[in-house]
Amino acid sequence: MLTMSHPLDNIALLPHVFNMDYDVIIAGGGLTGITLALALHRTGIRAAIIDKNTPLVAPNNIFDGRSYAIAAASQKMLNVLGLWDDLAKNAQPMVEIKVSDGYAGEVPSPFVMQFDQQDFTEGPMGYMVEDRNLRRVLQGVLKDSKVTFKSNTEVLSQTVKPTQVAVELTSGATITAAVLVGADGRTSNTAKTAGLTRSGWDYGQSSLVCAIAHEKPHNGIAHQYFMPSGPLAILPLTGNRSGIVWTEKTETAHQIHALDKADYLDILRPRFGTFLGNISLAGERYIYPLSLSTTHSMISQRVALVGDAAHEVHPIAGQGLNSGFKDVAALAQVLCDAKRRGQDLGIDTTLKEYQRWRGFDNAMLCTATNGFNLLFSNDNLLARGLRDLGLGLVGSTPMLRRAFVAKAAGTTGDVPRLLQGEQL
Numbered sequence: 001m002l003t004m005s006h007p008l009d010n011i012a013l014l015p016h017v018f019n020m021d022y023d024v025i026i027a028g029g030g031l032t033g034i035t036l037a038l039a040l041h042r043t044g045i046r047a048a049i050i051d052k053n054t055p056l057v058a059p060n061n062i063f064d065g066r067s068y069a070i071a072a073a074s075q076k077m078l079n080v081l082g083l084w085d086d087l088a089k090n091a092q093p094m095v096e097i098k099v100s101d102g103y104a105g106e107v108p109s110p111f112v113m114q115f116d117q118q119d120f121t122e123g124p125m126g127y128m129v130e131d132r133n134l135r136r137v138l139q140g141v142l143k144d145s146k147v148t149f150k151s152n153t154e155v156l157s158q159t160v161k162p163t164q165v166a167v168e169l170t171s172g173a174t175i176t177a178a179v180l181v182g183a184d185g186r187t188s189n190t191a192k193t194a195g196l197t198r199s200g201w202d203y204g205q206s207s208l209v210c211a212i213a214h215e216k217p218h219n220g221i222a223h224q225y226f227m228p229s230g231p232l233a234i235l236p237l238t239g240n241r242s243g244i245v246w247t248e249k250t251e252t253a254h255q256i257h258a259l260d261k262a263d264y265l266d267i268l269r270p271r272f273g274t275f276l277g278n279i280s281l282a283g284e285r286y287i288y289p290l291s292l293s294t295t296h297s298m299i300s301q302r303v304a305l306v307g308d309a310a311h312e313v314h315p316i317a318g319q320g321l322n323s324g325f326k327d328v329a330a331l332a333q334v335l336c337d338a339k340r341r342g343q344d345l346g347i348d349t350t351l352k353e354y355q356r357w358r359g360f361d362n363a364m365l366c367t368a369t370n371g372f373n374l375l376f377s378n379d380n381l382l383a384r385g386l387r388d389l390g391l392g393l394v395g396s397t398p399m400l401r402r403a404f405v406a407k408a409a410g411t412t413g414d415v416p417r418l419l420q421g422e423q424l
């Protein structure tokens with residue numbers, strides 16, 4: 001019997017006959033873009049990063065007040081990628097998390113959810129890492145790796161061909177690869193050009209972000225207070241300092257942000273409480289508008305998205321970067337496995353595997369963070385009753401507490417190898 005095969009079937013197994021400049025081009029050299037490049041580089045996949053800005057490293061390593069809660073699984077990946085030893089010197093382990101409902105100036109509601117080492121026996125549930133340290137360490141390892149980083153450059157056009165994607169840059173050059181990854185943040189041009197549509201909305205809330213120095217030690221305990229206008233997270237940093245993510249209605253947030261330092265602290269104090277003694281500012285103050293924005297798919301032909309380019313979520317659960325790191329770990333794994341099978345990295349079956357792996361999880365994260373914000377950021381009596389009931393129920397049920405912590409630590413479900421602390 002005569003069987004007809006498509007001429008490209010065999011070509012899919014022979015990527016190098018096309019003599020491409022790189023295996024993967026990553027548009028966006030933020031935290032997820034660089035991490036992906038480093039993960040791929042370790043497996044011999046040749047990656048180039050394009051960023052419209054210069055790499056953001058704090059001048060003279062000055063702390064600008066921004067920090068991230070890094071989940072236990074993300075920490076494992078940073079360790080495998082050779083970043084953790086350096087990061088650990090300035091990372092603060094989180095050993096306990098206390099969540100409660102409250103009003104400014106009042107004692108928290110008696111319904112408290114408290115997670116501690118009994119609920120997560122693997123070690124700290126996560127770590128607080130300052131933005132300046134994460135960027136400095138990523139840039140350092142990136143430089144040593146000799147991964148190509150083209151800064152002050154944007155993608156002018158991306159043309160998908162049967163066997164490769166050609167990317168025209170503002171510098172005038174055109175480079176080719178098997179896959180183009182959009183790691184270019186919440187306004188992702190890569191997604192737009194690939195026709196990946198998005199849905200979402202503005203929350204009408206903004207987060208005030210800064211670091212606070214305090215008199216008493218925090219003992220590695222993170223606090224989350226749910227106030228009617230939005231949550232206030234107090235997250236332990238090294239020394240007697242904590243990072244805050246203080247969410248208010250956007251208009252109020254801008255008014256508070258415009259105040260001088262003393263007045264800003266006067267508004268914060270009744271919300272922050274007195275349990276850490278006197279407080280003062282330990283860096284610059286920032287304000288971030290909050291919105292939900294998610295693409296309907298994370299892939300199209302020879303294109304994949306990671307991080308905020310695919311899903312920007314409310315910071316209520318501190319999961320934005322962590323879910324971006326999960327994308328990185330999953331995409332690196334499917335690309336690495338395709339390379340081991342000798343396949344073209346950009347074929348549909350490989351990218352669809354990535355979509356199946358991460359699409360549902362990210363949709364659930366968007367739904368959950370949106371639901372939490374709706375339930376917790378309001379003063380409705382019924383919602384208040386419901387959330388107190390929920391906090392009380394989870395707080396008093398060890399099995400539920402363990403399930404919550406494992407989810408937040410990123411150790412549940414089909415966890416990619418890097419997030420399990422294994423090599424690709």
Ligand SMILES: Cc1cc2nc3c(=O)[nH]c(=O)nc-3n(C[C@H](O)[C@H](O)[C@H](O)COP(=O)(O)OP(=O)(O)OC[C@H]3O[C@@H](n4cnc5c(N)ncnc54)[C@H](O)[C@@H]3O)c2cc1C
Nearest residue numbers: 028030031032051052068069184185307308318320321322
């Ligand atoms: C108030 C607040 C607190 C948060 N706290 C936490 C937390 O505790 N834990 C956590 O996990 N997450 C947190 N997040 C979320 C986290 O900050 C983001 O999810 C994360 O920074 C996204 O990283 P990214 O690399 O995907 O995108 P980005 O950081 O947006 O990087 C995008 C990169 O792409 C480049 N770029 C953009 N457009 C182009 C273009 N056209 N061409 C080339 N390059 C381009 C940019 O210059 C940039 O370098 C928080 C967010 C907010 C707002």
